[in-house]
Amino acid sequence: VQLQASGGGLVQSGDSLRLSCTASGRPPSRYGVGWFRQAPGKGREYVAAMSGSGKTIDYDDAVKGRFTVSRDSAQNTEFLTMNNLKPEDTAIYYCAADFQPLGIRRDPTAYNAWGQGTQVTVSS
Secondary structure (H helix, E strand, O other): OEEEEEOOEEEEOOOOEEEEEEEEOOOOOOOEEEEEEEOOOOOEEEEEEEOOOOOOEEEOOOOOOOEEEEEEHHHOEEEEEEOOOOHHHOEEEEEEEEOOOOOOOOOHHHOOEEOOOEEEEEEO
8 A cells, every 4th residue: 555645835824725635546445635744853753543434533732623534435545634733833744544443542653554644834
């Protein structure tokens, strides 16, 4: 399974972006998708995730109320819509697939496949 993340860019504080994560190859019929980010000089941190069933969505407190996860199952594509972006949201954003279809996992080591990352830069 390969994941392709896209949609990053340079925006101003308060702007919005929508990231996409498309799976190709032979993904399982159900898989969870997590979003993570890594800012310069920092470790990879959890942002949000949707379970394989789509029934459970989880957000880190830092993005809750501003970011929204959604899915187009027919296209094997997940979206991360980011509103009211802040300079502290600047990072490389990654999507990852969790082949364990139940529940949500925040630990990046639990994920089975990763996209290459897309840069999000928010200027003040």
